[in-house]
Amino acid sequence: MKFSLPFFSRGKSMSEYQGKTYQDAVLKAQQDLNKPQAELTITVVDPGRRGLFGLGARPVKIEAVVKKVVEPATPTLSSSPEEVAPVQQEEPAEQTPQLIEEPVATEQPEGNPEGAPDGQLSPAEIAARHEQNLHRMSAAATKLVDYLEQAYRALGVDVSATVQSSGAKDVTIELNTPTPGRVIGYHGRRINAFEVLSVAFLNYQGVKDAQVTLDSEGYRAKRAQTITRIGERAVTDVIASGQAVFLDPMPARERKLLHKQLEDNPNVKTYSQGREPFRSVVIAPK
Numbered sequence: 001m002k003f004s005l006p007f008f009s010r011g012k013s014m015s016e017y018q019g020k021t022y023q024d025a026v027l028k029a030q031q032d033l034n035k036p037q038a039e040l041t042i043t044v045v046d047p048g049r050r051g052l053f054g055l056g057a058r059p060v061k062i063e064a065v066v067k068k069v070v071e072p073a074t075p076t077l078s079s080s081p082e083e084v085a086p087v088q089q090e091e092p093a094e095q096t097p098q099l100i101e102e103p104v105a106t107e108q109p110e111g112n113p114e115g116a117p118d119g120q121l122s123p124a125e126i127a128a129r130h131e132q133n134l135h136r137m138s139a140a141a142t143k144l145v146d147y148l149e150q151a152y153r154a155l156g157v158d159v160s161a162t163v164q165s166s167g168a169k170d171v172t173i174e175l176n177t178p179t180p181g182r183v184i185g186y187h188g189r190r191i192n193a194f195e196v197l198s199v200a201f202l203n204y205q206g207v208k209d210a211q212v213t214l215d216s217e218g219y220r221a222k223r224a225q226t227i228t229r230i231g232e233r234a235v236t237d238v239i240a241s242g243q244a245v246f247l248d249p250m251p252a253r254e255r256k257l258l259h260k261q262l263e264d265n266p267n268v269k270t271y272s273q274g275r276e277p278f279r280s281v282v283i284a285p286k
Helices: 022-033 123-154 180-184 186-204 219-241 252-262
Strands: 015-019 040-046 060-066 160-166 170-176 211-215 268-273 280-285
Touching: 015 022, 022 040, 022 060, 123 160, 123 170, 123 186, 170 186, 180 186, 186 211, 186 219, 211 219, 219 252, 219 268, 219 280, 252 268, 252 280
Parallel strands: 170 211
Antiparallel strands: 015 060, 040 060, 160 170, 268 280
């Protein structure tokens, strides 16, 4: 009896696919290769870029190939069968009992319990790292102020930016100007867009996951009051009609205000839908 050697099935060559999102690109690969995602090896070539209001967007690019499958060896009969001699079974050798040594428990050193995370920082190290983050944010915020003034100046708007407060991961900047309407824009679109740019700027300066608040002439406080009134009117409409109300797209800060405002309301529920920067809040009956 002879045995054939195991072999590997050869999948398709690596192909490139692209889409607006990662899932769109993967779906195209599945349709082209006629395989589910679990049977594909996917490599991200370019994570893409969403862009700002559709500008500078770049699609996601991936490479996909069918995973190699190992087929098990199968016995094959030779063309000229030969007599197979009976196999004599050997009597099992007499087994001798073996002593199994019990593992000796080793004491863990105090101050380093088993399972403790590696690189655990001491309070002094945590304080030093926090001071380092504060210094990094302070230096980056100073550069951000200059960047904002130059960017608005390029739009023909005179702005004097001032840091109101800053922490390790957050900064609030006041934009002083004789023309606040041009700084804020229609429904805050311009100042919100500059917040997005500011986060990207700080990320480039080494401050990750920063929270930036830009304000001018008390706009943020006034806008919060407007959002509250919008939520109240929407709740009235939902209760009266029994149908959901779809609000206009809002930035994440304003959506959170609405969710917080209505989370305890017994008559309605809220959720967000869509993709940034057109993500919006839906207020629906419970």
